Amino acid sequence: MSSNGENITPARETGTLGKLMVLLDLVTHADAPLRFTDILALAGQPRGTLHRQLTHLVEEGLLELDGDGRYAPGLRLLDFAARSWARNEFRLIAEPHLRDLQRATGETVHLGVLRGQSIIYLDKVEGRQPVRMYSQIGNASPCYCTGVGKAALSLLPAESLVDLLAGLSFTSFTASTHVSAETLLAEIREIADQGYAFDREEHEAGIRCVAAPVWSEDRTFMGGISITGPAYRLSMELLHQWSVPVQLAAASIMEGMRVRLGPRR
Amino acid sequence: MSSNGENITPARETGTLGKLMVLLDLVTHADAPLRFTDILALAGQPRGTLHRQLTHLVEEGLLELDGDGRYAPGLRLLDFAARSWARNEFRLIAEPHLRDLQRATGETVHLGVLRGQSIIYLDKVEGRQPVRMYSQIGNASPCYCTGVGKAALSLLPAESLVDLLAGLSFTSFTASTHVSAETLLAEIREIADQGYAFDREEHEAGIRCVAAPVWSEDRTFMGGISITGPAYRLSMELLHQWSVPVQLAAASIMEGMRVRLGPRR
């Protein structure tokens, strides 16, 4: 019943923790704070059980219960995430290269990594725009309709790729969104050959990007970097040209990782 | 021995969840990824137990295990936090007023809220730099040596304040940091009277701020906003002047909350 096609973990049951995480997912994915009864309907658990679970989550600061009995994501999550982000080695290594790429093109640059079926954006470098859409950082997006996502998929061995594609449920965000594993697979093969991927307004109308895959030697990270911008400014010709600097930046990041992380393995 | 005096939750036991959260805390607060044995020593649990707990956390994406057997915070935390942040009503209401204040003064403006003994920064508006998560957002800071923290404390009823102060352990970050509940309490009384607080280089040498308290009617939020900058630019005279605009901005935010959230209660 989850109307969400972007689960990071495919509902594996991890005992008590797994059940609690389902609740956290419900609340954090909701558009507004949920009442007890709303969660009751969504979670399909006995009232007593649910109540205790929610109480525990609130006590730990993972959820917050306001005066009107509505549950919202807890601020403790922010604290965890801030640390998780600040210390992420991959991101730290990539950052200067993202900046270079942003400066060279003037457009927005993203760094994302594949987790399950989703791309999680680790970083975003914008021009000087006053409007902050940096809420992108940390957000999970589908892998099948983003440049970074398709670049990441092109890194997977054939077998894993087939498995992953089999588990996808395609949401048609725009007229250009892939809606079947077949056409997607064909494009991914092409991407694997040429070494870069496009997003032709597949996730958001009017937004295009060119992306290149990035990975760590131990395959802990499989993701990519992208240059993103409005279609009126980024012609497909321009994106083709930019496939070169994106790939160069990707190479630099991977070289940085080899130096920083490589010797250990 | 956690060397960290800024716990958000005072180690209450929430059954299974509580134990797992202790582990998450350990890993996210560490300066570098931890090995199994490191965690074993820190957590003081039987090997078998710890191993299964870590496995569960990894399966849920809350931790990640790299090829060298080191545990790091998981990226799923980012996804949770991004949602938690993007939808936070308090922050959404405050944001335009933070911008106004930044524009009026040219200095950095913060929004923070009291959680337990810590201030969690919800937002930050800087001059020309695009805001990035690593700045401060999401980070927990002590309440006793930050402007926002002391402003928040001035909102507490006498009894709660005494309780909270009793539980504090003071870390002396600079020569000006409060190191006893007595002097802190005296200053908080003064702040409650005058309606604004200063940070006189108490958390970081060379950094000053002036802050005003902000709260919601149901006291779900007790926090504050501040103007922060280097001491050489922000004389105490200037900070005194700025106590007016900070308080005005705080009033606007609270008015915004009354309009937005008030009718419901």
Added chain:
DNA sequence: CCGAATTGTTCCATTATTTGGAACTTAATT
């Protein structure tokens, strides 16, 4: 204003999960 319905909370015997010691496997060290 009252009774009915809905919503939220507590209780406790049953059930399922977690626990932790020990045995075992694998990797690192001498």
Added chain:
DNA sequence: AATTAAGTTCCAAATAATGGAACAATTCGG
């Protein structure tokens, strides 16, 4: 090759989670 340390698996005992039902509080309809 032998020794130590690091990491993993197993299972009976201890502990925590479950869920039905009873209870309280709030909201709704007449």
